[in-house]
Amino acid sequence: MSLAEAIRVALTQIWAHKLKSLFSLAGVAIGITFLIAVIAVVEGMNRYVQEDFAGSLFGVNTFSVVRRPTVQTGNRSAEEIRRLNRNPYPDLDDVAAVRRAVPSARYFAYRDARRMSQVWHGERRRRNVRVIGGSEDYQGTQGWEVEVGRGLTPLDQQRGLKVVVIGPEIAEKLFPTASPLGKRIRLEAHRYEVVGVFKRKGGLLGNAWDAAILMPYETYNQTLSSKRDRVLEILVKTNNESELREAMDVAEGALRVSRGLRPGEENNFYFQTSTQLLSAWERINNILLAAVPGLVSISLVVSGIVIMNIMLVSVTQRTREIGVRKAMGARQRDIMMQFLAESSFLSLLGSGIGVLLGLGLGKLVERLSPLPASIPSWALATAIGLGLIVGLSSGIYPARRASRLNPIDALRYE
Amino acid sequence: MQGSDETVIVTRGLRKEYDMGAEIVYALRGVDIAIRRNEFIAVMGPSGSGKSTLLNLVGCLDTPTAGEYILNGSPVQDLHDDELARIRNREIGFVFQTFNLLPRATALHNVELPLIYAGVRAGPRRERAARALEHVGLADRMTHQPNELSGGQRQRVAIARALVNEPSILLADEPTGNLDSTTSADIMTLFIELHHHGQTIIMVTHEHDIAEFAGRIITLVDGMVASSDAKLSSAPFASAAPPVITNSS
Numbered sequence: 047m048s049l050a051e052a053i054r055v056a057l058t059q060i061w062a063h064k065l066k067s068l069f070s071l072a073g074v075a076i077g078i079t080f081l082i083a084v085i086a087v088v089e090g091m092n093r094y095v096q097e098d099f100a101g102s103l104f105g106v107n108t109f110s111v112v113r114r115p116t117v118q119t120g121n122r123s124a125e126e127i128r129r130l131n132r133n134p135y136p137d138l139d140d141v142a143a144v145r146r147a148v149p150s151a152r153y154f155a156y157r158d159a160r161r162m163s164q165v166w167h168g169e170r171r172r173r174n175v176r177v178i179g180g181s182e183d184y185q186g187t188q189g190w191e192v193e194v195g196r197g198l199t200p201l202d203q204q205r206g207l208k209v210v211v212i213g214p215e216i217a218e219k220l221f222p223t224a225s226p227l228g229k230r231i232r233l234e235a236h237r238y239e240v241v242g243v244f245k246r247k248g249g250l251l252g253n254a255w256d257a258a259i260l261m262p263y264e265t266y267n268q269t270l271s272s273k274r275d276r277v278l279e280i281l282v283k284t285n286n287e288s289e290l291r292e293a294m295d296v297a298e299g300a301l302r303v304s305r306g307l308r309p310g311e312e313n314n315f316y317f318q319t320s321t322q323l324l325s326a327w328e329r330i331n332n333i334l335l336a337a338v339p340g341l342v343s344i345s346l347v348v349s350g351i352v353i354m355n356i357m358l359v360s361v362t363q364r365t366r367e368i369g370v371r372k373a374m375g376a377r378q379r380d381i382m383m384q385f386l387a388e389s390s391f392l393s394l395l396g397s398g399i400g401v402l403l404g405l406g407l408g409k410l411v412e413r414l415s416p417l418p419a420s421i422p423s424w425a426l427a428t429a430i431g432l433g434l435i436v437g438l439s440s441g442i443y444p445a446r447r448a449s450r451l452n453p454i455d456a457l458r459y460e
Numbered sequence: 461m462q463g464s465d466e467t468v469i470v471t472r473g474l475r476k477e478y479d480m481g482a483e484i485v486y487a488l489r490g491v492d493i494a495i496r497r498n499e500f501i502a503v504m505g506p507s508g509s510g511k512s513t514l515l516n517l518v519g520c521l522d523t524p525t526a527g528e529y530i531l532n533g534s535p536v537q538d539l540h541d542d543e544l545a546r547i548r549n550r551e552i553g554f555v556f557q558t559f560n561l562l563p564r565a566t567a568l569h570n571v572e573l574p575l576i577y578a579g580v581r582a583g584p585r586r587e588r589a590a591r592a593l594e595h596v597g598l599a600d601r602m603t604h605q606p607n608e609l610s611g612g613q614r615q616r617v618a619i620a621r622a623l624v625n626e627p628s629i630l631l632a633d634e635p636t637g638n639l640d641s642t643t644s645a646d647i648m649t650l651f652i653e654l655h656h657h658g659q660t661i662i663m664v665t666h667e668h669d670i671a672e673f674a675g676r677i678i679t680l681v682d683g684m685v686a687s688s689d690a691k692l693s694s695a696p697f698a699s700a701a702p703p704v705i706t707n708s709s
Binding site: 048062370375378379453454 | 516519521522541542545546548549550554556560562564573574576577578579621625
């Protein structure tokens with residue numbers, strides 16, 4: 047019997063017993079749904095973290111000096127967390143110390159920032175904006191591009207001019223019809239002239255930045271700063287990996303000196319790199335990717351057993367048919383192939399449904415949360431492969447039993 | 461082919477024993493028969509005499525405990541499962557009392573079955589199956605499933621299926637056992653026509669009037685051949701032209 051014929055018979059059987067088939071493939075479908083959904087979310091987060099988050103927040107060969115880590119990496123004791131929380135914010139003295147220590151930096155920037163509940167233009171208002179006072183190089187470290195108008199110039203910085211570049215979402219809200227360039231916006235009691243609009247970034251991170259307002263650090267420090275000379279973050283980008291290590295060492299020494307720390311005293315500041323962030327994510331990622339195959343394989347083994355049982359019942363119910371086929375000249379392998387084709391198709395159908403449901407679930411997560419979903423092709427191949435393996439392995443025993451039936455007994459079976 | 465005395469089947473000392481645990485059942489106790497090409501044989505005997513066992517052995521559905529079985533000149537008693545399957549496929553056509561059609565398949569697909577296992581490609585397979593159905597007068601019932609056919613029509617489908625691969629022997633186990641007398645007569649008319657066209661037929665029956673259609677009656681008693689009468693005329697209708705088969709059944 048050709049494979050095509052075995053498949054044809056299998057499909058006829060599956061179609062003829064729709065409800066039974068549905069129950070037998072449900073297990074596989076659920077297992078694969080779970081697998082695909084988790085992979086979709088994990089891969090989506092992976093891509094987001096690597097391409098979007100770490101990249102734009104830090105970029106490679108970049109370190110930042112902060113009060114305490116913005117992302118928890120590794121296990122810290124409560125004691126350690128309390129200590130980190132006692133660290134003072136960096137300030138302009140620290141900026142000067144680091145700048146002196148790392149004169150060869152490719153970028154050197156610092157910023158302060160705060161969330162503000164509203165920004166005004168006349169009667170128009172945008173709620174919930176992020177106001178950043180950035181130093182000269184800051185815009186460059188973020189990779190922000192200006193869509194309309196201009197970015198901040200060294201002159202704006204030096205003179206502390208009250209000029210801002212605004213995010214596209216703010217521009218849309220405050221200036222729905224006219225060009226925002228040269229117009230004034232108001233934050234608290236201060237007025238600033240709009241000189242440029244950023245290009246839309248979109249995506250998870252973009253949403254926050256698309257509603258941001260960037261002004262010169264000096265301007266921010268004089269008008270909106272909650273604590274004068276405070277800096278949230280000092281950013282240093284070096285030319286390569288080895289320079290990064292070196293720059294971090296030198297900067298650490300310089301900060302300790304400028305902050306008057308005694309030898310043996312802990313640093314009261316924190317160095318953050320993109321590598322650290324990525325490794326933190328990788329740890330989460332590894333746990334997920336290690337746990338998922340275990341859970342999925344349990345569910346697939348169970349569904350394999352379900353399929354096997356249903357196939358065994360099916361062999362019994364079709365004993366007479368097997369007898370007829372044997373009397374007509376079916377060899378053992380013909381019968382075997384017929385039942386294997388049936389169990390494989392059931393299982394493949396299940397994994398196909400699982401892939402679709404999993405994709406749907408991933409898309410749903412994407413809709414309801416800011417996380418993107420992404421399905422790598424290896425996940426699809428794995429799902430199909432698993433379906434085939436479950437189908438074949440659960441079909442072997444029933445198929446062997448069917449193929450070894452004695453034709454006379456099978457023909458007489460009532 | 462008609463009248464050829466080439467021997468198709470020879471059995472020598474054919475024995476079949478079933479170990480039932482508590483006792484051994486001797487179903488056949490040394491059967492010697494020889495059947496020539498184009499014979500129409502009826503196997504008779506009381507129940508338990510070994511008729512069906514003999515038919516199973518001749519049909520290669522089972523292997524003998526002892527003795528020889530030579531089919532078309534080659535011994536088959538020691539062949540392996542898959543080789544027996546091949547012989548059943550090529551040399552033997554089965555017709556059962558209960559028809560044994562696949563319930564969910566159309567008449568055409570049922571008839572295609574032996575050709576599928578013979579490895580015939582879909583195109584010629586369908587063509588040959590259709591021709592076999594036409595031959596038994598069911599040209600207009602090809603797409604019907606067994607439950608849409610009458611008993612006689614089902615048996616015709618089974619006969620078409622048995623003959624589609626042009627086997628050397630047609631084996632029929634009580635082919636009219638589940639049919640009324642009119643339909644039985646129709647089926648027997650078909651058998652006679654097949655016989656006239658050269659088909660070798662071996663038919664198990666316990667009805668004397670059915671056996672009367674055969675050219676020779678082999679009677680089994682207690683697993684042994686009690687008599688093997690060759691009749692002068694091979695069948696009541698044999699001399700007359702076979703009646704036209706219509707599909708009224």
